[in-house]
Amino acid sequence: MEVGHFILGTLSGDRNADRVVPPTGFTARLTTLTAAAMAFLTVFALALSLATGRLAANWNAELAGTSTIRISAPEGQMAAQSEAVLEVLRTTPGIASARVMSEAEQRKLLEPWFGPDLPFDTLPVPRLIEVLEKGRGPNSAGLKLRLSAEAPGAVLDDHTRWRRPLVDAAMRLRILGAVSILLMVGSTAAMITLAAQSALAANGQVIEVLRLIGARDVYIVRAFVRRFTLRVLFGACVGTTLAMIWVFFMPDAAEEGAFLTGLGFQGWHWILPVLIPPLAAFLAFWATRWAAFYTLLRLS
Amino acid sequence: MFLYDARKGGVRGIRQKAGQSLIKLKNAGFTYGGRDILSEMNLHLQAGSFHFLTGPSGSGKTTFLNLCYQALMPTTGTVQIFEQDVRVMTRDDIAKMRRRIGVVHQNCQFLDHLSVRDNLMLPLVVSGRKDEIEQSSLGDLLSWVGLTDRSNALPPELSGGERQRAALARAVIMSPDLILADEPTGNVDWEMGQRLMALLVELNKMGKTILVATHDLNLIRKVKSELSARTLRISNTKLQLPGANL
Numbered sequence A: 001m002e003v004g005h006f007i008l009g010t011l012s013g014d015r016n017a018d019r020v021v022p023p024t025g026f027t028a029r030l031t032t033l034t035a036a037a038m039a040f041l042t043v044f045a046l047a048l049s050l051a052t053g054r055l056a057a058n059w060n061a062e063l064a065g066t067s068t069i070r071i072s073a074p075e076g077q078m079a080a081q082s083e084a085v086l087e088v089l090r091t092t093p094g095i096a097s098a099r100v101m102s103e104a105e106q107r108k109l110l111e112p113w114f115g116p117d118l119p120f121d122t123l124p125v126p127r128l129i130e131v132l133e134k135g136r137g138p139n140s141a142g143l144k145l146r147l148s149a150e151a152p153g154a155v156l157d158d159h160t161r162w163r164r165p166l167v168d169a170a171m172r173l174r175i176l177g178a179v180s181i182l183l184m185v186g187s188t189a190a191m192i193t194l195a196a197q198s199a200l201a202a203n204g205q206v207i208e209v210l211r212l213i214g215a216r217d218v219y220i221v222r223a224f225v226r227r228f229t230l231r232v233l234f235g236a237c238v239g240t241t242l243a244m245i246w247v248f249f250m251p252d253a254a255e256e257g258a259f260l261t262g263l264g265f266q267g268w269h270w271i272l273p274v275l276i277p278p279l280a281a282f283l284a285f286w287a288t289r290w291a292a293f294y295t296l297l298r299l300s
Numbered sequence B: 001m002f003l004y005d006a007r008k009g010g011v012r013g014i015r016q017k018a019g020q021s022l023i024k025l026k027n028a029g030f031t032y033g034g035r036d037i038l039s040e041m042n043l044h045l046q047a048g049s050f051h052f053l054t055g056p057s058g059s060g061k062t063t064f065l066n067l068c069y070q071a072l073m074p075t076t077g078t079v080q081i082f083e084q085d086v087r088v089m090t091r092d093d094i095a096k097m098r099r100r101i102g103v104v105h106q107n108c109q110f111l112d113h114l115s116v117r118d119n120l121m122l123p124l125v126v127s128g129r130k131d132e133i134e135q136s137s138l139g140d141l142l143s144w145v146g147l148t149d150r151s152n153a154l155p156p157e158l159s160g161g162e163r164q165r166a167a168l169a170r171a172v173i174m175s176p177d178l179i180l181a182d183e184p185t186g187n188v189d190w191e192m193g194q195r196l197m198a199l200l201v202e203l204n205k206m207g208k209t210i211l212v213a214t215h216d217l218n219l220i221r222k223v224k225s226e227l228s229a230r231t232l233r234i235s236n237t238k239l240q241l242p243g244a245n246l
């Protein structure tokens, strides 16, 4: 509250404070440009981070929690082995339920590959048992050992085996996005600090005159803070707007590519990039303030 | 504003009691690079007084004035400004103290991107008292120093004499208790020097305490014929108090 009031006071307040520092065209434009670029990149990092998070969540929810056991056995042993597998599953921790798939279900699964006229009766089609896991699921290796002992024809098809690296990759991509955002925040702060310091150093004589006629440090600091905060706010607004337009017009992931989800923002996530300019201005405010007070002490 | 008040016959902004010391030096000295520039100085600068500070070029006049508004810290002894020891002043204290002291520097510095008018206003602006001055008072001040038609010029466009007068106007706009002037007639011809000194004399008659560093003895004699000014002399790093022959 106090801080917000102070910031508003600095920004709306004395325009004279701004005028006492001579205009600095080149540095000003450079600061605005950098702020715009950083905001632009941050929007993308944010989009990447959110999209990969969504992707990982989708994959996990869709695929995790189920696995299949395939039994290939001579006709006579099929029933016995199915029973044995179900028995094993009943006594395995981490398994909610297991059931033998009906012939109709299996037919439906195979249809896309073999067509509707598959002669199910004459083919040695393996029997499938659908397993619903609970909690963290069963220990795959242990379950496999037990299955091979009890039902030699049973093969555990553990989807998570091939899925896990994808989810891991998505999570890592998400962390990369978050780290990028942090790095951009850090470099923006560093850039503003350097720019503010060089602006103060370049205006050493102005500062000296101001001090001699009785200006307090906070007055001089405000002149610079106001300027840099407004510049960064403006740059960040431009960068964010451009990036959001770009993201908005990015092609949506088509239905068949839903696997890869769109890179855009969804729903309330559109609010997040809108927060970038005010946060950048906040960052600029404190970075400049710190740099200015520090430089004033050092100049004197 | 002081001119405005002067018209009414009163002077505002005299905060000190008569006889009070605005600047006190006790055994103060200043050493630069191992060399004593000033040493063992003792002084009580009385409110309402008019002092000259003389001494050959390089004797330490500018250094002395710098000690009087904390542009330099004494390396030995103590300096008190408005009864406050400069060593315990914070940066904000220094800023507030400087609002009560008008300084005319040897090389007058301005903000070159602001007009003369804005530069004169600057002390009021930075202390948040901008609204206290009326445009008419500012006009009076400009005409008092003869810069009415130069008010929109930028400082680099001014001549040496004009700069000195602008610096004097800026030094008095806050109606300070004390005015320090460092060779105010240094860059100007005799006639302009006379005019500037006349301005300082007028200020002293309004109750301001004045300390003028100069090596121009003719100027000192001229002023002394008009009011009781005293002369401090710096000789061999020491401050010689009034009484020294001129």
Ligand SMILES: Nc1ncnc2c1ncn2[C@@H]1O[C@H](COP(=O)(O)OP(=O)(O)O)[C@@H](O)[C@H]1O
Pocket (backbone or CB within 6 Å): B032, B037, B055, B056, B057, B058, B059, B060, B061, B062, B063, B064
């Ligand atoms: N920044 C400085 N660096 C080195 N010497 C200085 C500095 N300022 C002043 N001095 C020395 O201090 C002495 C007094 O200088 P100054 O106060 O300017 O004398 P004045 O104003 O009487 O001409 C001179 O000898 C000068 O060389």
Ligand SMILES: [Mg+2]
Pocket (backbone or CB within 6 Å): B061, B062, B063, B106, B182
């Ligand atoms: Mg000098």
